[in-house]
Amino acid sequence: MAEEKIGYSEDDIKSLDWKEHIRLRPGMYIGKLGDGSAYDDGIYILLKEIIDNSIDEFVMGAGKTIDVTISDHKVSIRDYGRGIPLGKVIDCVSKINTGGKYDSKAFQKSVGLNGVGTKAVNALSANFTVQSYREGRTKFAEFSKGVIVKEEKEKETSQRNGTAINFIPDEYIFRNFKFIPEFVENMIWNYVYLNSGLTINFNGKKYFSERGLYDLLEKNTDAETIRYPIIHLKGQDIEVALTHDNHYGEEYYSFVNGQNTTQGGTHQAAFREALVKTVREFFKKEFDATDIRASVVAAISIKVQEPVFESQTKTKLGSLNIGPDGPTVRTFINDFLKKELDDYLHKHADAADGLLKRIMQSERERKDIAGIKKLANERAKKASLHNRKLRDCKVHFDDDAKSADERRFSTTLFITEGDSASGSITKSRDVATQAVFSLKGKPLNCFGLTKKIVYENEEFNLLQHALNIEDGLDGLRYNNIVIATDADVDGMHIRMLLMTFFLQFFPDVVKNGHLYILQTPLFRVRNKKETIYCYSDEERKAAIAKLGNKPEITRFKGLGEISPDEFALFIGEDMRLDPVILKDSHIKNILEYYMGKNTMERQEFIIDNLRVEKDLEEELVEA
Structure with a gap:
């Protein structure tokens, strides 16, 4: 059979206007969409794009206050800068590549130079x-999906x-979607730290903030x-700003x-390299780089002319130079640390002594687990050839960002317990x-x-x-780690x-927004025509009211009770995830309270907040 030829003529060539293109390909402008459960979801990028313009006004010396209000789904932002020139108000929010930063030297070290943000x-x-x-x-205009619906004349x-x-x-x-406060x-907080x-x-x-990155x-x-x-x-x-803590891993705010x-x-790679080099030269000893950086907590902020980022959302710097005529980022940061950090350590013996003790401790810990680590890694390597615990996918988060598609941002590892639960997810998952x-x-x-236990525990x-x-x-192989x-x-x-x-061992996983809890429905409410899955008692009541006439109600008590066909509905596009957010930075105190010795304080908390299965069943009967 001859192949059917697909037509290709002038009629197949289409030109989209700015708003159509943004709505058709939003990922090109704001990265991944999401529902607000991740800190880098699209709704936060929208918020950031507007605040960035207000920050630029502050940098220009116009307006020291910004008001931000978020109620339900509505966002309101008011700055007290110079105000958009009245004759260009509509153009600045609806004409692509229109802005006031292109030729201004004052904005040479601004992030948003492409005139796209507000339009997106x-x-x-x-x-x-x-x-x-x-x-x-004053001048006012209103839009819906990029289309102007109301324009008011200038007035006093x-x-x-x-x-x-x-x-x-x-x-x-x-x-x-929902905004997570x-x-x-x-x-x-990051905005005020960077703009004292x-x-x-x-x-x-x-x-x-008065002291910037110190704060x-x-x-x-x-x-x-x-x-x-x-x-x-x-x-x-x-x-x-930098110090060393007692936690595992390295923590950076860049x-x-x-x-x-x-x-x-x-810039972050250059900082890690320069820190090691400066410390070695100060102590005149070739410490292992991992021992120097172990438990470091650091923040670095630099300004770059015409920065090059690896994505539209600007979460990873790709620039090699500070500016067209400036040094490389690596040289700039290395020279700064070599002088300033070295001078500081010479002047502050307490800091130098504390740093040295932390390095020596890391060295002892590394050597202490070296033997068990080697054996554990050999076992893990053998197990990876036929790891019954892991059913892997095809796309991974650490795939080359320049060649991999955007699906890598949705790569997910579900951590489950028991054969029935893992079986349902395995059968209904997206294998890609x-x-x-x-x-x-x-x-x-x-x-x-x-950390020795991480290697001893298979x-x-x-x-x-x-x-x-x-x-x-x-x-990291999976962007989302879901319990x-x-x-x-x-x-x-x-x-x-x-x-x-x-x-305890990998706090960066939590602090960088990779850990989630999977929400699955608690109830299934259905009649012969429609099935509604409910994630809360409020949703259950609403479903009963909608379906009426005493619908069938099923309460799911375990993941294994949900069939693979149903499970596919809950881990697809509409998957509901609760991010694990660390509100308090004192990890040791948090773990001590919840996972340490059974104190009276914790017992009282449990007694005051406990709701037993019998109470829940009685509420269902009453409803």
Whole structure:
């Protein structure tokens, strides 16, 4: 049979206008979409794009306060800068490649230079309004999905100069989305740390920082466990803060031109290299690089002319040079640390002594587990050839970002307990991006134990190798690590034990937003025509009211009760995930309270908050 030829003519060539292209290919402009359960989901990128413009006004010396309000799904941002020129208000939010930063030297070290950000917010919002206040005059316009629906003539105003923007993300694009306050709050804190003197009012709470990155580290470390006072260094176009703690791994907060580069880049790599080199030269000893960097907590912020990022969302710096005529990023950071950190350590003997003791401790710990680590890695290597615990997927998060498709951001490892639960997920998963790791019973409570246990415990060792996080997150194989356990007492206990494992030995997994809890429906409400799955008692009541006439109600008590066909509905596009968010940076205190000795304080908490199965069943009968 001859192949059917597909026509290709002038009629097949289509040109999309700016808003159509953004809505058709949103990932090109804001990265992944998501529902707000991850800190880098699209709704937070929309928020950031608008705040960035207000930050630029502050940098220009116009306006020291920004008001941010988020209620339900609506976002309101008001700055007190110069205000968009009234004659260009509509153009600035609806004409691509239109902005005021292209030729201005003041914005040479700004992130958003492409004139796309605000337009993307406009196109991806069900409702978008902009109002500029300038020299006693104001201009207002309203849009829906990028299309202007209302324009008001200029008129007089008594309001202070500045710009007010309101938007509601389009639920057609961002399905079942919600803003998680902790993610927004973290973003706000980063803005004030990087812009000393700026005040941001978020939902009525004031955010302000006087000491910049010093304040960032102070907030994110425990004064009782850091090994020496925070070192704070500032230079032209660079700021650094660092200390060492008692946690496992390395922890970095990196920024470029005010942008939080959560995936690091050339500047973070240069800092890690320069830290090792400077410390070796100061102590005149060739310490192992891993011993120097073990337990480090550091923040670095640099400013780069015409920065090059590896994605539109600017989470990883790719620039090799500080600017067209400047040194390389590597040379710039190395020269700065070589002088400033070396001088600091010479002047502050307590910091130098604390640093040396931490390095020596890391060296002893590394040598102590060297033997068991070698044996454990050999066992893991053999097991990986036929690892019954891991049912892997085809795409991985550590695939080359330049060649891999965007699916790698959705790569997920489900950690399950028991054959029935893992069997249902395995049969219904997307084999391209979803993997399953099966636990056998409850994992060990590892609170207070050393990292040696990770290698001695076969299950923990296989899990760290499946994730590829033994030496940090650079090789992390799955962007989303999802704990999938039953919604009963045993399931909750397993969740706590797994969270303890990650917080104790791999806290960066949690702090970088990779750990989640899978939500599965508690109830199935159905009649002969329709089936509704409910994730809460409120949803159950709403479903009963909708279906009426005494529908059939099933309460799922375990993942194994959900058939593979049904399970596919709960781990697909509409998968509901609860992020594990670390609100308190004092990990030791958190684990001590929940996983340590059974104190009276914890007993009272459990008694006050316990709801037993019998109570829940009685509530169902009453309903």
